[in-house]
Structures are given as C-alpha cells and as structure tokens.
Amino acid sequence: MTRLQSAIQTRSARRERALITPEGLALPLRVASRGSRALALLLDLMILFFGFVIVIVALVGVGLNLDSVEGLAQTPAGEVIGIVFILALFFSRYGYFLWFELGARGATPGKRLLGIRVAARGGQRLTTEMVIARNLMRDVEVFIPVFFMLGNGFDAGLTGGAAFVWLAVFVLFPFCNRDALRAGDLVAGTFVVEAPRAKLQDAMSLAPDHRQTYRFGEAELSVYGEHELQVLEGVLRNGDEAALHEVAQAICRKIGWDTGRSDEREFLTSFYAALRAHLESGMRFGKRKKDKFS
Amino acid sequence: MALDYLSKIAWFRQAEIAPSAEIEAASLRSDRFRLEREVDWQRLERIVTALEKGRPGRISDDDLLDLPVLYRKATSSLAVARETSLDAAAIAYLEALVQRAWFQIYGPRETLSGWLRGFLGGGWSRAVRAIWLDICIALFFMVAGTAVGWLLVSREPDWFYALVPGAMSGGREPGADPEVLRQSLEPTASADGLSVFAAYLFSNNTGVAILAFALGFAFGIPTLLLLISNMALLGAMLFVFVEAGLGYEFVAWLSVHGTTELGAILLAGAAGIHVGRSMAFPGQRSVLTAAQGAGVRAAQVMAGATIMLVVAGLLEGFVRQLVGEPSMRLGIGGAMLAVWCLYFTGMRKRREQAE
Numbered sequence: 001m002t003r004l005q006s007a008i009q010t011r012s013a014r015r016e017r018a019l020i021t022p023e024g025l026a027l028p029l030r031v032a033s034r035g036s037r038a039l040a041l042l043l044d045l046m047i048l049f050f051g052f053v054i055v056i057v058a059l060v061g062v063g064l065n066l067d068s069v070e071g072l073a074q075t076p077a078g079e080v081i082g083i084v085f086i087l088a089l090f091f092s093r094y095g096y097f098l099w100f101e102l103g104a105r106g107a108t109p110g111k112r113l114l115g116i117r118v119a120a121r122g123g124q125r126l127t128t129e130m131v132i133a134r135n136l137m138r139d140v141e142v143f144i145p146v147f148f149m150l151g152n153g154f155d156a157g158l159t160g161g162a163a164f165v166w167l168a169v170f171v172l173f174p175f176c177n178r179d180a181l182r183a184g185d186l187v188a189g190t191f192v193v194e195a196p197r198a199k200l201q202d203a204m205s206l207a208p209d210h211r212q213t214y215r216f217g218e219a220e221l222s223v224y225g226e227h228e229l230q231v232l233e234g235v236l237r238n239g240d241e242a243a244l245h246e247v248a249q250a251i252c253r254k255i256g257w258d259t260g261r262s263d264e265r266e267f268l269t270s271f272y273a274a275l276r277a278h279l280e281s282g283m284r285f286g287k288r289k290k291d292k293f294s
Numbered sequence: 295m296a297l298d299y300l301s302k303i304a305w306f307r308q309a310e311i312a313p314s315a316e317i318e319a320a321s322l323r324s325d326r327f328r329l330e331r332e333v334d335w336q337r338l339e340r341i342v343t344a345l346e347k348g349r350p351g352r353i354s355d356d357d358l359l360d361l362p363v364l365y366r367k368a369t370s371s372l373a374v375a376r377e378t379s380l381d382a383a384a385i386a387y388l389e390a391l392v393q394r395a396w397f398q399i400y401g402p403r404e405t406l407s408g409w410l411r412g413f414l415g416g417g418w419s420r421a422v423r424a425i426w427l428d429i430c431i432a433l434f435f436m437v438a439g440t441a442v443g444w445l446l447v448s449r450e451p452d453w454f455y456a457l458v459p460g461a462m463s464g465g466r467e468p469g470a471d472p473e474v475l476r477q478s479l480e481p482t483a484s485a486d487g488l489s490v491f492a493a494y495l496f497s498n499n500t501g502v503a504i505l506a507f508a509l510g511f512a513f514g515i516p517t518l519l520l521l522i523s524n525m526a527l528l529g530a531m532l533f534v535f536v537e538a539g540l541g542y543e544f545v546a547w548l549s550v551h552g553t554t555e556l557g558a559i560l561l562a563g564a565a566g567i568h569v570g571r572s573m574a575f576p577g578q579r580s581v582l583t584a585a586q587g588a589g590v591r592a593a594q595v596m597a598g599a600t601i602m603l604v605v606a607g608l609l610e611g612f613v614r615q616l617v618g619e620p621s622m623r624l625g626i627g628g629a630m631l632a633v634w635c636l637y638f639t640g641m642r643k644r645r646e647q648a649e
Contacts, residue, residue: 019393022400023369027393090500102406104346104398119397121586126402128409133593139501140508169512183511187569188593189586195397198390200336201383203329205322230382237383273321276380280324283378 014178017193019123032116032192034180041142043110048092055088093143097135102128107195117195121179130188137184141170201237205273214270220255221278227291229279232272236265244268324379331371338364339391345398365395413594419641421594422561425568432521432563436556439522443529457523457530472538479540479547499555500603503562507596510566513574517566524559546620549627551610557634558602565592565599602634 015031059081100108106117106126118134120126145167174180179191235243248264251257251271259267279289341361344352353361372388379385404412422429446453451468502524509516528548535544569588576584609630617623 019396021369021392021396023366025369025373025392027396028389029393094500094504102402104348104401106397106401117397125400127590128402128404128406129590129593132597133589136504136593136596137508137511139504140511144505166512166516186582187511187585187589189582189590195394196386196390197394198383198387200332200339200387203325203384204381205325226380229380233382276324277322279380280322280378283380 017179021123029119030194031179032114032194034174036114036116037111037174037180037192040108040110040114040116043113044097044108045142045146047109048096052089052092055085059085094135094139097138098131101131101135105195111192115195115197116192118190119193121189121191124189126190130190132188134184134188134190137182137187140167141173141182141184145171204233204236204269205276214267214274216255216271216274216278220257221275222289223254223292224275225289225291225294226279229272229275232268232275236268236272239265324375324381327374327379328381328384331367334364334367335371335388335391338368338395342391342394342398346394362399365392365399368392368395413597416641418594418598419638421591422598422638424591425564425595428564428568428571429560431567432517432560435518435521436525436560436563439525440529440532442522443526443531444533445529446526447530447533454530454534457527468534468537472540475535475538475540476543479543499558499606500600503559503599503603504596506559506562507566507569507592507599510563510568510570510592511573512570514567514570517563517570521559521563543620546623546627547614549631550614550617550623551606551627553627553631554602554609554634555606557631558599558606561595561599561602565595568592568595605630 012030015033017029017031019027019029021027097108100111101118105112106119111117118126118131120130148163148167170183173186174182179185181191185191232247235247244264248259248268251268252259282289337357338361341353341357341364344350350358368388369392372385372392375381375385375388443457446457447468454468502520506517506520509520532541532544535541569585569592572584572588573581579587609626613626614623617626
C-alpha cells in the first residue's frame with residue numbers, strides 16, 4: 001500500500017462515528033467531508049440563482065419595469081408580482097434550505113445529489129427547531145459573506161478589514177473541529193453525515209460448485225485473511241478480465257499451484273467460496289483472521 | 295382501493311418470491327442465511343423509499359403494520375451477519391438500509407403544520423418566557439441605545455448625520471422646518487402601492503432580526519452593538535421631532551407598527567444574547583450541549599419574531615399610512631403591545647396548566 005493510500009484511509013477513518021440505535025446496534029455513520037458540503041452548498045446556490053434568472057427573464061419578457069419598488073407599484077398586476085417577487089426572494093434566502101431539510105430525506109437537492117444529509121448529533125431525533133436554528137445561522141455564514149464579496153467590502157478600509165476577519169471566522173469554522181461543524185450546526189446540535197444507498201448484490205456462492213475440480217486444503221486456505229477475501233470479492237463483482245488474470249496469477253504463486261491455462265473466473269470463484277467457507281467456520285468459533293499478516 | 299386491486303394482478307405485484315430453490319443451491323451457510331432473509335430486507339427497502347419520497351400513501355396497510363418488525367429483523371440480521379458472514383456487499387447493503395430506516399423511524403415525528411399548531415398554541419410563548427433574563431438585558435441595551443442617540447444629537451447636531459444614513463433621513467434633520475417634519479408624518483391618500491412597500495419592509499426587517507440572532511454566536515457582543523446602533527438612530531430621530539415640538543405626534547406615528555416591530559427586534563436580540571450567554575457561561579454542561587439547548591430554544595423565539603415582523607410590516611405599510619389621528623395611532627400601537635404581552639404571559643399549553 002502506498003503512503004498516499006494509507007493517508008487517505010486514516011483520513012476517512014477519522015470521519016467514522018458510531019450511532020447506537022435503541023436496539024443496541026452500533027451503526028457506522030460517516031461525517032460528510034467538507035468538500036462535498038461546500039459543493040452541495042454551491043449546487044443549492046446555483047439552483048436558486050438560475051431559478052431567479054429564469055423568473056426575471058420571464059418577467060422582463062412580459063414587459064415589466066423591475067428597476068424600483070415604486071416603478072413596480074404603478075399597475076395593479078405589477079403590484080401583485082412585486083409582492084410575490086420580494087417574498088420569493090425572502091423565502092429563497094431563508095425558506096429553501098428549511099423546507100428541504102425538514103423533509104424526510106433531511107437534505108436539500110444539492111445535498112441529495114452528493115449523498116449527504118442532516119442528522120442530530122449523539123443519536124437524537126432531528127427536530128424542527130434544530131433545522132430552524134441551523135438555517136438561521138446560515139445567514140451570517142453564507143449570505144452575508146457572499147454579499148460582502150460581491151459588494152467589494154475590502155475597499156471600506158479598516159472597517160472592511162475588520163468585517164472580513166469577522167466573517168472569515170464563520171467561514172473557516174468547519175475547519176476547526178473534528179465533526180466539520182459550521183456555527184449553525186454547533187448551535188442547533190446537528191451535523192452532516194453521508195447517507196449511503198447500496199443495492200443488494202447477488203449472492204456469491206450461487207454459481208455452480210466447482211470443488212470437484214479444485215480442492216483446496218488447509219495449507220492453501222490459511223494463507224489469506226478477511227481483507228484479501230474482500231479484495232477478491234470486489235474483483236469478482238467488477239468482472240474486469242485483466243484484473244481477474246492478475247489476481248489468479250498472484251494467488252497461484254502464493255499457494256504454489258500451477259493451474260495451466262484454465263478458466264480464471266472459475267478458479268477464482270471456487271477459491272473465493274472455499275476461502276470464505278474456511279474463514280467463516282473460523283468465525284463461528286471466535287477465530288478471526290484480519291489479513292494475511294495476522 | 296385501486297392500488298389493492300392492482301397488486302392482485304401478477305404483473306404489478308412486486309417481487310415477493312420465496313427463493314427456496316436458490317437457498318438449497320447456495321453452498322455457503324452465510325449465503326443461505328442471507329437468501330432466507332433478503333425478501334424481508336427488500337420489502338423494508340421499498341417502504342423506506344416510499345417514506346423518503348414523501349409518499350406514505352403508497353404504502354399498503356400490511357406493510358405499514360409490519361414496518362417495525364421488518365426494521366427490527368433487518369437490524370438483527372445485520373448484527374448476526376457481522377459475526378457470521380464475510381459477504382462485504384451484503385453487509386454494506388444492510389448497514390445502508392438500517393441507517394435509512396433508522397432515519398425514517400426515529401426521524402421527526404411532526405408535520406410542519408402540526409409543529410406550527412403546537413408552536414402557536416404554547417411553544418412560542420413558553421420559549422419567550424424561558425429567556426426572560428435575556429429579554430431584560432436586550433431591553434436595557436435598547437433603552438440605553440435610544441438615550442445615547444438622543445444625548446449625542448442634543449449636544450452636537452452633527453452626530454445626527456453620523457447616526458442616520460443620508461437616504462433614510464429624507465429631510466428629517468436637526469433644525470428642519472417643523473412643517474416638513476409634520477408632512478412626513480401625514481398619512482398618504484390611498485393604499486396604492488403600499489402592499490409592495492409592506493412586503494419590502496417585512497423582508498428587510500426580518501433580515502435585521504435574523505442578523506441580530508445569528509451574531510449572538512460570538513458571545514452576544516455583536517448583537518448588543520447592533521441593538522445599540524439601531525436604537526441610537528431612533529433616539530436621534532426622536533430628538534429632532536421633539537425639538538420641533540412634534541414629540542407626541544412622532545411617538546404616535548411610530549407606535550402603530552413600532553410596538554410590534556421593536557418587540558420582534560427585542561426578541562431576536564434576546565435570542566442572540568441567550569445563545570451567546572450560554573456559550574460564554576455554560577455552567578456545569580459542556581459548551582456544545584449548552585449552545586445546543588440555547589440554540590433550539592432561541593430558534594423558536596426567532597420563528598415567532600418572524601411572524602411578528604409580518605404583522606409589523608402590514609401595520610407599517612397599511613394602517614400607519616391610512617390612519618392619521620395621533621390618538622388613534624397611539625391606541626392601535628398600545629393595543630398591539632397589550633396583545634403581545636398578554637399572549638406571551640397568558641398562552642400556556644394544556645399540559646403545562648395541569649402541572
């Protein structure tokens with residue numbers, strides 16, 4: 001394993017949290033990475049932005065004067081549209097995130113696309129108040145810094161600099177704690193976790209049994225452990241011919257076999273089944289073998 | 295039901311095959327364990343997917359009744375599989391499934407409308423009563439801010455221009471002609487265009503209130519500064535009108551919406567101070583738990599402050615511009631103040647009363 005791989009592994013292991021369900025089962029929860037959260041936010045802002053661009057283009061196309069509040073109020077229809085527009089601006093700023101995070105998925109469209117969701121810390125139930133609190137804080141963390149940047153706040157001299165430092169504290173907050181909490185998460189008692197969706201794959205030992213052709217003995221099967229078994233499972237499920245060939249070669253070298261020019265998939269499937277049966281029977285007696293080194 | 299009928303037709307029935315032949319064929323014990331149970335897992339997955347999509351109507355009565363059992367079966371399968379099976383894909387599937395089901399079963403129990411009913415029927419007023427100390431602190435600083443604004447402008451009129459942004463004063467400045475000032479308090483002739491104005495005021499004021507809350511995160515100090523600076527503006531304005539002999543008219547003009555709006559800003563500021571204070575002085579609890587408890591309580595107060603600001607926007611946009619008599623204005627403002635005070639002190643949940 002290269003150093004890069006092991007570094008990635010320790011980093012992702014640092015994001016693992018356990019959730020104890022009321023049934024007493026420890027479920028692994030993984031804290032969402034800061035990158036995916038930032039990307040989710042960007043997606044949500046883009047959805048809001050383009051939504052508004054479309055609405056404004058449509059309104060201008062109809063022939064409305066959007067320059068000022070007074071200009072709008074001149075016609076009755078314009079007045080109604082003006083109210084709706086101002087309220088829509090308001091609700092997109094405060095209501096969009098609230099509405100979606102209160103839904104059953106606990107995620108805005110951006111979060112959903114990246115497979116993350118909001119959850120209460122410490123295995124509690126997520127409540128409406130928590131979602132309100134975390135989204136009220138979003139104002140200082142997202143919208144005000146964005147407006148500050150767009151409004152070129154740096155030019156304002158000393159106050160501009162002070163405001164910049166102050167806002168930077170909020171923006172950099174997620175980088176200063178283990179759970180990647182932003183200030184809103186801290187106040188509301190929530191965090192953002194990965195929400196994996198997995199499909200049930202086929203059972204592996206359903207293929208016709210080949211143990212007639214290949215008989216593996218105790219010595220051959222005790223070479224590998226659970227880690228190698230899972231790597232082999234991944235290779236078999238992927239079904240990449242080159243990888244199958246390479247793995248079959250490596251296993252043959254290791255156990256000292258020469259299979260000649262036989263079908264690699266057949267060989268690997270039966271080796272997988274035999275190895276898993278061997279390791280699982282060990283498991284039933286409380287003996288586990290983590291990898292080939294143990 | 296049409297759906298029940300559809301499910302009787304084989305084509306619409308979703309896979310509920312019992313794979314008995316396959317179970318026999320599986321050579322591994324752990325695979326047989328899995329094949330015996332995967333029908334239940336997939337049934338749970340269908341229910342959870344329907345819940346996630348927000349379409350609980352699609353779940354049949356049988357499925358709904360079996361949901362707790364299916365969930366517990368899946369958790370127990372996962373616990374057993376972890377100890378007996380090395381099928382990584384199946385374990386990953388179960389972990390994801392149990393997590394999704396956990397979020398649905400132990401997720402929020404209320405609908406938004408149910409929450410709103412509980413909120414208006416006692417949750418809000420209780421949260422407001424719970425932060426009474428912070429309301430007192432916020433009130434003190436608001437009064438202090440007004441006094442500061444008054445004193446500064448009375449000593450040195452130039453302060454007025456520092457406190458009040460130019461666009462906002464609109465000719466209302468120290469030494470202005472009393473007639474101009476009186477004009478600015480007059481109602482407009484009709485309600486045309488006022489609704490847009492009201493909506494604009496609402497979204498603007500709510501922004502300020504949310505800012506007052508959110509800034510409380512830094513131990514409440516920025517919230518206090520925001521309260522003082524906003525109220526100093528009011529104090530400066532008040533001085534200008536009193537100097538012109540229009541103090542009574544100005545207070546009446548302001549009170550129509552001001553009692554509601556300043557009440558909302560008071561609550562928002564108090565909510566911010568509450569969060570900041572609990573983080574600065576968490577007591578026996580850790581900072582995180584203290585911040586969370588305060589944040590959830592303050593969020594309820596804030597949701598209420600938004601409602602107050604809607605009312606204030608309507609009063610400011612319509613009533614104030616249409617009612618001209620100072621005593622009438624003062625009466626409306628006073629009545630609103632009384633309504634809010636009565637609501638916050640008197641509204642209690644039934645359960646709370648029984649205790």
